[in-house]
Structure formats: C-alpha cells, structure tokens
Amino acid sequence: MSAITREDVAHLARLAHIRMDEQELDKMSGELAVIMDAVAAVSEVAGDDVPPTSHPIPLTNVFREDEPGEMLSQEQALAMAPEAEDGQFRVPAILEGE
Amino acid sequence: MTAVTDEVLTFDEAMAEFDPVLGFEVHVELNTKTKMFSSAANAFGDVPNTNVTEVDLGLPGVLPVVNGKAVEYAIKLGLALNCQIAETCGFARKNYFYPDTPKNFQTSQYDDPIAHDGWLDVELEDGTVFRVEIERAHMEEDAGKLTHVGGASGRIQDAAHSLVDYNRAGVPLIEIVTKPIAGVGERAPELARAYVTAVRDIVKNLGISDARMERGNVRCDANVSLMPKGTAAFGTRTETKNVNSTRAVAHAVTYEIQRQAAILKAGGSIVQETRHWHEDTRTTTSGRPKSDADDYRYFPEPDLVPIVTTPEWIEELRAQLPEPPAERRKRLKADWGFSDEEFRDVVNAGVLDEIADTIAAGSTAAAARKWWMGEIARLANVEGKDIPELGVSPADVVEVEALIAEKTINDKIAKQVLGFVAAGEGSPRAIVEARSLAVVSDDGALTTAVQDAIAQNPGVVEKIRGGKLQAIGALIGPVMKATRGQADAGRVREIVMEQLGITE
Numbered sequence: 001m002s003a004i005t006r007e008d009v010a011h012l013a014r015l016a017h018i019r020m021d022e023q024e025l026d027k028m029s030g031e032l033a034v035i036m037d038a039v040a041a042v043s044e045v046a047g048d049d050v051p052p053t054s055h056p057i058p059l060t061n062v063f064r065e066d067e068p069g070e071m072l073s074q075e076q077a078l079a080m081a082p083e084a085e086d087g088q089f090r091v092p093a094i095l096e097g098e
Numbered sequence: 099m100t101a102v103t104d105e106v107l108t109f110d111e112a113m114a115e116f117d118p119v120l121g122f123e124v125h126v127e128l129n130t131k132t133k134m135f136s137s138a139a140n141a142f143g144d145v146p147n148t149n150v151t152e153v154d155l156g157l158p159g160v161l162p163v164v165n166g167k168a169v170e171y172a173i174k175l176g177l178a179l180n181c182q183i184a185e186t187c188g189f190a191r192k193n194y195f196y197p198d199t200p201k202n203f204q205t206s207q208y209d210d211p212i213a214h215d216g217w218l219d220v221e222l223e224d225g226t227v228f229r230v231e232i233e234r235a236h237m238e239e240d241a242g243k244l245t246h247v248g249g250a251s252g253r254i255q256d257a258a259h260s261l262v263d264y265n266r267a268g269v270p271l272i273e274i275v276t277k278p279i280a281g282v283g284e285r286a287p288e289l290a291r292a293y294v295t296a297v298r299d300i301v302k303n304l305g306i307s308d309a310r311m312e313r314g315n316v317r318c319d320a321n322v323s324l325m326p327k328g329t330a331a332f333g334t335r336t337e338t339k340n341v342n343s344t345r346a347v348a349h350a351v352t353y354e355i356q357r358q359a360a361i362l363k364a365g366g367s368i369v370q371e372t373r374h375w376h377e378d379t380r381t382t383t384s385g386r387p388k389s390d391a392d393d394y395r396y397f398p399e400p401d402l403v404p405i406v407t408t409p410e411w412i413e414e415l416r417a418q419l420p421e422p423p424a425e426r427r428k429r430l431k432a433d434w435g436f437s438d439e440e441f442r443d444v445v446n447a448g449v450l451d452e453i454a455d456t457i458a459a460g461s462t463a464a465a466a467r468k469w470w471m472g473e474i475a476r477l478a479n480v481e482g483k484d485i486p487e488l489g490v491s492p493a494d495v496v497e498v499e500a501l502i503a504e505k506t507i508n509d510k511i512a513k514q515v516l517g518f519v520a521a522g523e524g525s526p527r528a529i530v531e532a533r534s535l536a537v538v539s540d541d542g543a544l545t546t547a548v549q550d551a552i553a554q555n556p557g558v559v560e561k562i563r564g565g566k567l568q569a570i571g572a573l574i575g576p577v578m579k580a581t582r583g584q585a586d587a588g589r590v591r592e593i594v595m596e597q598l599g600i601t602e
Contacts, residue, residue: 015193015393017195054398054404055398055400060403060406061403061405063163063169064132064163066130066165066166066167066168068131068139069137069151070137071138071139071150071151072148072152072155073148077148077264080157085261086146088261089261089262093246093248093257093258093260094196094244
C-alpha cells in the first residue's frame, strides 16, 4: 500500500502550478498510488548492492570546450516573448512569496 | 510600503544572554568564457538578451552540455577549501517557478556535490585564526536579472511589472556551504566579514572568478540563529539573502543577532524564513518562509550524465593551484618590509592584491601603501564602500604617481584626482587634462602672483628680509589661492627668494 495521500497530490499540484479539481485529485491519488507500488516492487529486487541509477547509458564526463558559439540575436530571443520592453522580456508584477 | 521597525537589543545586551550560530552560503560566479550548460558568452554589462542560446531560454527540446572548464574550476576550488572531491557526482533539477529561471528549474547538484567536507582557516583582525568547516561546494547555474518597473522605489513590492534579461541565466556558479559555526561569540560579525573576504580572496587567487562583489560575482547568504548562553541546542535560524559586500555581511549578522535576541528575550520565537538585507538602513525585513527541500522536488537531471573524477585528474589540477593566500601573505610581508601592524591594516582593508598589483606595475611598496591606505581608504570610507569596490585601480595609482614624478600635479591635487577617478571620470591623466588640474609651473604666471603677494604683505616681507625664512610660508598661501592650489610650492618659494634677492 502506497503512502501517497490525496493531500500529497494537492500539495504537489500546487507546487507544479497545475490546477486540479476534486475529481482529478481523487483519480490521481489512486493512480499515483499504483505507480508508487510498482516502483516499490523494483526496490525490493534492487538490494543495497545495486547502486541507484539515474542514467541507463554507460557514459560519463561528457564535456564541452569553453569556447563561445553561436547565439541568438535579441530580436530572435524576444520573438517568443508574450510581451517585450526595452530589449527585455516583460512579465507581470511578481508578488512576494508567490 | 511602510517600513516596519523591529525591536532590537543592543549588541552587548544580546551577547550577554545568547550565543550566535552562523552559517554561510556563498555563491561564486565563475569567469569562464561561456555558460555552464551552453556555449553562450559569459559576460557582464552586455546588451540585454544577446548572450543567450535556446538552452539558456529553456526552449523545448534543447539539450545542455557541461562546460568542462567550469568542472575543473569547481575541483580547484574544492581543493583550495581542503575538501574531498567526489569520485562520482551528477546534476539535479531544483524545481520552482520564477521569471528569472525560464526552464522552471535550476540545474544544480543535490545529494552528490562535487566537493564536500573541507575547512578554511580564517584570520581575524588581531591575527586569531578561526577554523570554518565547509560542508560542501556544488556546481549550479545563475538566474537571469530582473528589473522591477513602476512604483516609486523600484522595489519589488511596488512594481507594476518586471523586465527580464537572460544574459546571466546559465552563468556557472559554485555554491559553498559551511557547516554551522558555533563558539565564535561576540566576534560573529567580524568572523562573517573575514570568512567572506577569505573566500573572495581564494577564488580571485585561483583566477576562477572576477570576484567583484559589487557586480555580484560573489554573493553571500548569511544564516544566523541564537541559543541561550550555556545551552547547546541550535535555535531557529533565518537566512539573510544576497548581502553583497564583506562589510554588509558583518552588519547583517549584527542586526539579526540584535533582532532575534529581542524576540527571544521577550518570550517570542523566531520564524524560519529568508530575510531581505537593506543596505540603506542596515536592517533586514521578512522575506518568504523557507521552503522545505522537498518542495523543490529535486530529481537527477536526465539530460546530463554523471561526472567521474580520477585521482590522476585531481592531482593534475592540484599541481596547478597557485600559492595559497595565507602563504602568499607571509611572503609579501617580507618582500615589502611592512611592520606587523602596517601589514595587518593592509590585509584588513582588503587591499593586498591592489597593493601587490600597484607594486608590480612599477610603484614602490611605500608609495602603494600610502595611496591605498590613505586617500583611497578615506574616499571608500566616505562612500561607505570597501576599498576594492571604490573603482580605483592599481593602474590609476601608478598613473597618479607618474603625474607627481613628472611634476604635472602635486600630492594635494593627486588626492582630488583620485576622488574624480572614484567618481568614474576616467583615468588620472585624462582627468588632469579635462579639469585643467596641472600645477602652474609657468614662471610668468607664478612671478606675477608672487609679486602681488609681496606688494600686499609688506610686514611679512620685512620679516623675511630680516632673516626669518620660515615667514615665506605666509606668502605661499596667497599665491596658492591665486592659482587655485595648482602652484608648485617649491617653485613659488624659489621665486619669492629670487624676487627679494635672498639666498639660503
């Protein structure tokens, strides 16, 4: 039985800025619990001798030379801005604590 | 918004009842040519939103690639801080929504920082050495720059809207986190300043950062908590964000100690929160409640593979480390021939590098010390800035020295010139030209002024003729006045003697 609660889902939704109604919260907490249980089953098989894996490909140290490359122009950068002003992205007032 | 003034105890009252526990998070911006995860230029002061690529703007489908140089710099800094270097480490996503972070997450390191468990010996003003334990140093990226528009004060609370420049987004950062620092007592503010200064000196010495605090290259978040004297359980802490000079760090720690002490003494409790630092009033105000690490929903960055360090690589980098600042100080003190006190003053004023660079550019040790610890220190004090942040460079000082040596200006005018340099008017030579500050050594003009002074001061002339040569000073004054202080005093004296027909 998974430990994920309806409150957890509501909290995560708030953090992720996703609006969810009551029905969706019910549905999602149930579905997430199933996923959590499935992952928990994998954990049972992977004992302490198996290091946690975040990447399935056996690659390390993929680095780039510290040499400047091609950049966007200001016009290109701002072409995707909903609003722009003085060469900058214009965003709504940011309220403290939001 | 009306400023709310918090109750505070005096620092001595606070210290009588409480022991402070400190902790610092110092962010260092690296001076690599490119960003942490993209090949966009890492440069300060460019036209907004021109040093950006698709990666920095967080456009869909882009892939970051790690800047190898930044990893080397992180390892070097870890070694300089006496840290263990992780055999393997990786990046993680720290998720939050804020317009300065267009990806909606910051690429950082979470439970496997590249460097951990180190220490730094910090020298206090009287030479006492205090060891600060380093918990970790990890790699991450900077955010863009927000400008709040509208409202009277330009403050975030009053803004109608904000503008974002992403040139700084993705600039490589290393965050250095200390373990809790207890047992420093009333010297907490002094230690705070000394620690940040020591970190700044190390990254500058390593050549991995421009280390200019006024530009935000080195930024400090100061954690402060109090515990009643004689107890050992840490109190609730606050984190004062973005304190951007070494002096301000000391002030911020002092203020938080005084504020928290007043609350605790009155039986209240401290709210765990971030605090904003206000340089103008030297106070802090409440920011946001501190998020739990859980709320950032860290998870391993799937687009970046792990970093593996070999002993060979680490030793190769260790061999490249410059002489550590503490050893360098010992050597310079001997080279320059300064007394213990003179040298300590120089170190405490934070102008060791400035003086070293000034001497390297051709000045004598005595002259370099005279200017940096004299007029430049005075100007910085008036401006309420640290000396290196005033805007006067070693090259400026060498130029001033040259102008004096060639008798273009005298010491008095040199001081004015340094003031104009600090005000951003240009190089000393350009300022002397633009403001017509060259001393008057044109004998014609000086002779006329001397003759006027002689005519107007018959009593003084009599004394001089009677053998009282020190009375000549009384004539130099009026000549200086007539030439707006630009006369060469030595030459004026000679002309007075010539005019009166006296020899020494």
